[in-house]
Each structure stands twice: as structure tokens, then as C-alpha cells.
Amino acid sequence: MVLAQCLVEGLTIGPLTTARTNLKEEESHVSKRIAKVVKLELVGGEAKPGPKLASAGIVMPKFCTDFNAKTADRRGETVPVIITAYEDKSFDYVIKTAPVAGLLLKAAGIKKGSSNPKTQIVGHINEQQLREIAEYKLPDLNCTDIDAAMKVVEGSARNMGIVVDR
Numbered sequence: 001m002v003l004a005q006c007l008v009e010g011l012t013i014g015p016l017t018t019a020r021t022n023l024k025e026e027e028s029h030v031s032k033r034i035a036k037v038v039k040l041e042l043v044g045g046e047a048k049p050g051p052k053l054a055s056a057g058i059v060m061p062k063f064c065t066d067f068n069a070k071t072a073d074r075r076g077e078t079v080p081v082i083i084t085a086y087e088d089k090s091f092d093y094v095i096k097t098a099p100v101a102g103l104l105l106k107a108a109g110i111k112k113g114s115s116n117p118k119t120q121i122v123g124h125i126n127e128q129q130l131r132e133i134a135e136y137k138l139p140d141l142n143c144t145d146i147d148a149a150m151k152v153v154e155g156s157a158r159n160m161g162i163v164v165d166r
Helices: 002-009 019-030 060-070 100-108 127-140 146-160
Strands: 034-043 078-086 091-095 123-126 162-165
Touching: 060 091, 100 123, 100 127, 100 146, 123 127, 127 146, 127 162, 146 162
Parallel strands: 123 162
Antiparallel strands: 034 078, 078 091
């Protein structure tokens, strides 16, 4: 509209720039460009440089020392982590809670789940254990209250051949 008015009135306009071009220039100075996002499951407190971390394209020794320091209290436990690698070789990572399957196996005192959960029951847990697992996993689940989290964890238990005793 402004361009049409200028043409009618005989005014000259300088080079046109769009807001999008200016935003891209501002963003490149402020934010880093993401090269890769990798989801891994590492052993808490025992991360070592290797092929898993090499695929992320980060400085492995720095990540390992940071990760091992933050997960020292969870040594031996499987710890999911999401690593965001940037083009300048820097990185950020988010540590998640342990997988539900491992927590259920530990609570039931068994080594593995059932190969056929509909007909073969391999273990039992009580409602208190179910509640503890649900409270631990609540931040990572897509629900907001403990009852919904308990239903999610109970469904996982059922699919593993573990029965919840009430």
C-alpha cells in the first residue's frame, strides 16, 4: 500500500528490506544454530567417550565429566539424556528420569518382563510401589496428576506381565 502511494505521488524509496531479513540477522547474533539433537540412554555416573557420543558431534570428554558429576547419585542406573549439539561444538543436555520398565523390574524383583503378558504373569507389585514409581516419573509423563500417572505406569506394568495387587 505504501509502495503504491509513493509511486502515485512520484516519491523515491530506498532499497526495500523485509522484517524477516532483519530478524534472521539479529537471531544469528543472539542464538546458536542447532546441528543435531540426540537422545541416548547412558549409565549414570559412568559415561565414557565412544561411538554413541561421537554421533552427537560434541566434545566428548567435557560432556562425560559434566554428565558423570550430575548423575553420580544415580550410579549404575540407566539415565536417559537429550543432547542438543550446536554447530560451534558446544552443547546442552537435559537429564530425564529412569525408564518405567527398569523401575518396574526392580520393584517386582525380576530380571525381565513376560514374552506373552496376556497369559504369563512374571511378577507382582503393590499399589504403594506403583504410586512411588508414578510420583518419580510424573515430571516426564504427559499428565499432571498422580492418578493419571499411576494409570500410565500400571499400563506399562500390565504390558510387561506384572500385576498390581490392590
